[in-house]
Amino acid sequence: MTPYQYIERPSPFSAKGAVTKPVHAVTPADLEAGKFNPTALAWAKAAGFKAEAGALLLVPGGDGEVASAFFGLGSDPSEAPFMTGKLSKLLPPGDWHVETTALAADHLALGYGLGTYGFNRYKSDKQKDVRFSVSEAADSADIERQLAGVFLARDLVNIPTNEMGPAELEAAFRALGEHYGATVTSIVGEDLLKQNFPLVHTVGRASASPPRLLELRWGEKGHPRVTLVGKGVCFDTGGLDIKGAANMALMKKDMGGAANVMGLALMIMDAGLKVDLQVLVPAVENSISGSAFRPGDIYRSRKGVTVQIDNTDAEGRLILADALAYADENPPDLMIDMSTLTGAARVALGTELAPYFTDDEALSAKLMEASKEEADPMWRLPLWMGYDKDIRSRAADITNSPSGGMAGAITAALFLKRFVTATKSWAHFDIYAWVLADKPHAPVGGEAFAIRALYRVIRDLAAK
Structure with a gap:
C-alpha cells in the first residue's frame, strides 16, 4: 500500500440543483399528526411503520419506483442527534433530501455525513452512492470541514502500525501541513538528545523506526496563540513491562491523541481562523530490544524534572512531558x-465520554457549553492536588507510575501538570479514540473525540 497522505474525499452531499427524493424524518407524534401526502401516510400505516429510532420505510410511487421514504427518529430525537447517519446505509442509491424533521439542520446534515464514513483501504467493497441535499439553513462548508477533520482522525487511527509507524505518521503530518501552507519540522533520533527532548528519545529508542518530535506552525503572529499536543505512540507493546496479547490487540490506536489534534488542526486551518497555531506530536513506538528503557531507570526531562520509571507501560505521559514543557x-x-x-x-x-482536566474555570465552562451545542460529549474530572503526593518518588522528583492503582487518570493528569507551569489556560484530554460497537454515525474503529467542540471553542477565541 502507498503511504497515507491527506486526501479530500468526495462530498457525501448532492450537487446544487440536483433532483432529490424526500425523506420524512419523523417521530411517532408526527405520524399521528398526519401532515404528509395521504397516499404515503396510508402506506406507512398499512406497513405498520411506528417511527422507531432508525427505522426506514420506502414508499413506492405510481410507477412502482421508490418515490420517498419515512425515517424514524423515536419519541425523543435529542437522545440520538446523529441518527440520520443510518440513512447512508439504508437508502437506495441516489439523491435525497429531508422534507420534515424535528432535528436542527446542522445536526441532520452532520449526522448523515458522519454515517457515510467507511474504512475501505484494505477492502474491495464499494460504498453505495447515496447523496444528501443540505438545507440552506445549514452551513454546508463548515459541515464538510468538520467531516474532513473527523475522517482524518478516524483514518489515522484505523491504519495498522505496519503502515502508520513514526515515519509514516510524520509523512501524514507533513502532507496535512503542506496542504494548508503550514511550516512543518521534525527532530529525529539522536538529535532529540542534542536538542533536549530526552524522554521522547527514551521511549522510542528501542524501535527500528526512530522516535521524533513533529511540529507544525500556521497562522500569523499577533493572533491568539493556540498549541495542540497529541500523543503519538504508534504502537505500544508496554515495553519491558509487556502487555498481554489481549491488551495489545488495539494498540495501533495509541496514537489517537495525535490523530485527533491533526483532525482539529485541519478544521482550524481550513476555516482560516485568526489564530497563531502550533501543533506538536511526539511520535514513537514503544518497542522491546536491547536498547529499551527499563523499570527503575531514572531520566531527566526537558524541564529538568527527574522521572523514575516504575512501569515502562506508562510511556505516554513521558513523551507528552517533553512536548508540553517545550510548548x-x-x-x-x-x-x-x-x-x-x-x-x-x-x-x-x-x-463514549471524553474526560478532560483543567484548572481554568472559564475554559471549562466554554468546553461544556460547546459540548452540549455540538453534541460532542465530554466530562470534567478533577485535578485533585491531594493526590499529588502519590506521584512523588524517593529516588527522583516524580514517578511515572504511582503504586496502588487508585485515581490513575487523575495522577496521570497531575504528572503532566508538572510540565505546564507558565501557560494559564490548559486542558488535558484522556480519550479512548475508538468505537467498540457500531453507532448510526460511527462504525467500529478509530474515532474523533471532542474535536468538534474544541473547534467551536477555538473558533470563538479567534473571533474576539
Whole structure:
C-alpha cells in the first residue's frame, strides 16, 4: 500500500440543483399528526411503520419506483442527534433530501455525513452512492470541514502500525501541513538528545523506526496563540513491562491523541481562523530490544524534572512531558493536549465520554457549553492536588507510575501538570479514540473525540 497522505474525499452531499427524493424524518407524534401526502401516510400505516429510532420505510410511487421514504427518529430525537447517519446505509442509491424533521439542520446534515464514513483501504467493497441535499439553513462548508477533520482522525487511527509507524505518521503530518501552507519540522533520533527532548528519545529508542518530535506552525503572529499536543505512540507493546496479547490487540490506536489534534488542526486551518497555531506530536513506538528503557531507570526531562520509571507501560505521559514543557517555554493563550493515556479514565467514564482536566474555570465552562451545542460529549474530572503526593518518588522528583492503582487518570493528569507551569489556560484530554460497537454515525474503529467542540471553542477565541 502507498503511504497515507491527506486526501479530500468526495462530498457525501448532492450537487446544487440536483433532483432529490424526500425523506420524512419523523417521530411517532408526527405520524399521528398526519401532515404528509395521504397516499404515503396510508402506506406507512398499512406497513405498520411506528417511527422507531432508525427505522426506514420506502414508499413506492405510481410507477412502482421508490418515490420517498419515512425515517424514524423515536419519541425523543435529542437522545440520538446523529441518527440520520443510518440513512447512508439504508437508502437506495441516489439523491435525497429531508422534507420534515424535528432535528436542527446542522445536526441532520452532520449526522448523515458522519454515517457515510467507511474504512475501505484494505477492502474491495464499494460504498453505495447515496447523496444528501443540505438545507440552506445549514452551513454546508463548515459541515464538510468538520467531516474532513473527523475522517482524518478516524483514518489515522484505523491504519495498522505496519503502515502508520513514526515515519509514516510524520509523512501524514507533513502532507496535512503542506496542504494548508503550514511550516512543518521534525527532530529525529539522536538529535532529540542534542536538542533536549530526552524522554521522547527514551521511549522510542528501542524501535527500528526512530522516535521524533513533529511540529507544525500556521497562522500569523499577533493572533491568539493556540498549541495542540497529541500523543503519538504508534504502537505500544508496554515495553519491558509487556502487555498481554489481549491488551495489545488495539494498540495501533495509541496514537489517537495525535490523530485527533491533526483532525482539529485541519478544521482550524481550513476555516482560516485568526489564530497563531502550533501543533506538536511526539511520535514513537514503544518497542522491546536491547536498547529499551527499563523499570527503575531514572531520566531527566526537558524541564529538568527527574522521572523514575516504575512501569515502562506508562510511556505516554513521558513523551507528552517533553512536548508540553517545550510548548510552555513560550506560553500560548490556550494549550490542549490529547492522548489515549489511561485505562482508569475508561473505568471512570466508559468509552463514549471524553474526560478532560483543567484548572481554568472559564475554559471549562466554554468546553461544556460547546459540548452540549455540538453534541460532542465530554466530562470534567478533577485535578485533585491531594493526590499529588502519590506521584512523588524517593529516588527522583516524580514517578511515572504511582503504586496502588487508585485515581490513575487523575495522577496521570497531575504528572503532566508538572510540565505546564507558565501557560494559564490548559486542558488535558484522556480519550479512548475508538468505537467498540457500531453507532448510526460511527462504525467500529478509530474515532474523533471532542474535536468538534474544541473547534467551536477555538473558533470563538479567534473571533474576539
